[in-house]
Amino acid sequence: xxxxxxxxxxxxxxxxxxxxxxxxxxxxxxxxxxxxxxxxxxxxxxxxxxxxxxxxxxxxxxxxxxxxxxxxxxxxxxxxxxxxxxx
Amino acid sequence: xxxxxxxxxxxxxxxxxxxxxxxxxxxxxxxxxxxxxxxxxxxxxxxxxxxxxxxxxxxxxxxxxxxxxxxxxxxxxxxxxxxxxxxxxxxxxxxxxxxxxxxxxxxxxxxxxxxxxxxxxxxxxxxxxxxxxxxxxxxxxxxxxxxxxxxxxxxxxxxxxxxxxxxxxxxxxxxxxxxxxxxxxxxxxxxxxxxxxxxxxxxxxxxxxxxxxxxxxxxxxxxxxxxxxxxxxxxxxxxxxxxxxx
Numbered sequence: 001x002x003x004x005x006x007x008x009x010x011x012x013x014x015x016x017x018x019x020x021x022x023x024x025x026x027x028x029x030x031x032x033x034x035x036x037x038x039x040x041x042x043x044x045x046x047x048x049x050x051x052x053x054x055x056x057x058x059x060x061x062x063x064x065x066x067x068x069x070x071x072x073x074x075x076x077x078x079x080x081x082x083x084x085x086x087x
Numbered sequence: 088x089x090x091x092x093x094x095x096x097x098x099x100x101x102x103x104x105x106x107x108x109x110x111x112x113x114x115x116x117x118x119x120x121x122x123x124x125x126x127x128x129x130x131x132x133x134x135x136x137x138x139x140x141x142x143x144x145x146x147x148x149x150x151x152x153x154x155x156x157x158x159x160x161x162x163x164x165x166x167x168x169x170x171x172x173x174x175x176x177x178x179x180x181x182x183x184x185x186x187x188x189x190x191x192x193x194x195x196x197x198x199x200x201x202x203x204x205x206x207x208x209x210x211x212x213x214x215x216x217x218x219x220x221x222x223x224x225x226x227x228x229x230x231x232x233x234x235x236x237x238x239x240x241x242x243x244x245x246x247x248x249x250x251x252x253x254x255x256x257x258x259x260x261x262x263x264x265x266x267x268x269x270x271x272x273x274x275x276x277x278x279x280x281x282x283x284x285x286x287x288x289x290x291x292x293x294x295x296x297x298x299x300x301x302x303x304x305x306x307x308x309x310x311x312x313x314x315x316x317x318x319x320x321x322x323x324x325x326x327x328x329x330x331x332x333x
Contacts, residue, residue: 002234053163
């Protein structure tokens with residue numbers, strides 16, 4: 001089924017898409033049918049900059065296990081950064 | 088099966104008079120042809136659904152798939168457009184009905200049209216096919232594993248209102264094609280839908296295929312189940328043959 005549910009957040013950073021690097025302003029996170037990954041449902045993230053148009057997007061589609069491992073790795077990387085470097 | 092066809096991207100008049108992109112496939116020859124509005128799934132106006140649209144033309148129907156995301160991302164690739172549309176909350180039901188109505192009108196005005204138009208939708212489009220058939224005057228409708236026809240979406244999901252309460256206005260026969268292993272809609276839910284339609288005296292036929300789950304028609308996805316899909320297509324040709332080919 002299509003879940004429809006989408007977590008939307010504002011972000012700041014950069015991403016590299018089909019036309020090179022661009023600043024990121026938004027991210028959509030959702031668990032739904034992928035376009036490319038060989039799974040019925042995946043955890044999908046669209047890193048976006050709507051001001052630059054629909055193609056200003058870096059997309060990933062991750063299996064459930066991969067998504068959980070990514071979330072763990074992000075937290076671990078942030079936790080291991082030397083104090084004072086995190087803004 | 089006619090085989091020879093022409094397919095092209097055109098502009099049609101959709102909801103509130105908006106000009107939107109659409110993909111038209113039509114058989115060669117003078118007709119008369121029935122028409123089919125193809126509602127794409129949530130991943131968008133993609134090559135797989137264009138292939139489905141061409142398949143209808145190969146079998147003798149003029150088929151038209153409106154790009155439901157055209158307003159959100161004109162000219163964008165289907166996956167980028169789907170991402171943009173999703174971030175905007177998806178396709179409002181009212182707009183869907185307007186776009187399907189515009190597509191149906193376009194099909195009826197084509198040279199060679201026999202005046203009959205059906206609709207088919209997959210996944211989210213299954214619910215939208217049901218919605219369109221309850222909101223517009225159509226001649227045959229096919230719901231392929233649409234969730235949220237009878238039961239509300241699971242907790243936490245944005246509201247896509249069940250459309251079963253519109254069933255009293257269903258304007259045409261309905262063919263439902265479902266997978267026995269699907270959870271949304273599960274066989275228990277589709278049985279409830281059938282019961283409602285029976286009580287209302289609405290002509291319908293539902294088929295639930297074993298060893299198939301959601302999206303079993305999708306030839307480019309791991310959910311594809313060749314036996315269910317082949318049988319499903321046979322059901323579609325039989326159904327549309329009875330209601331659209333006259």
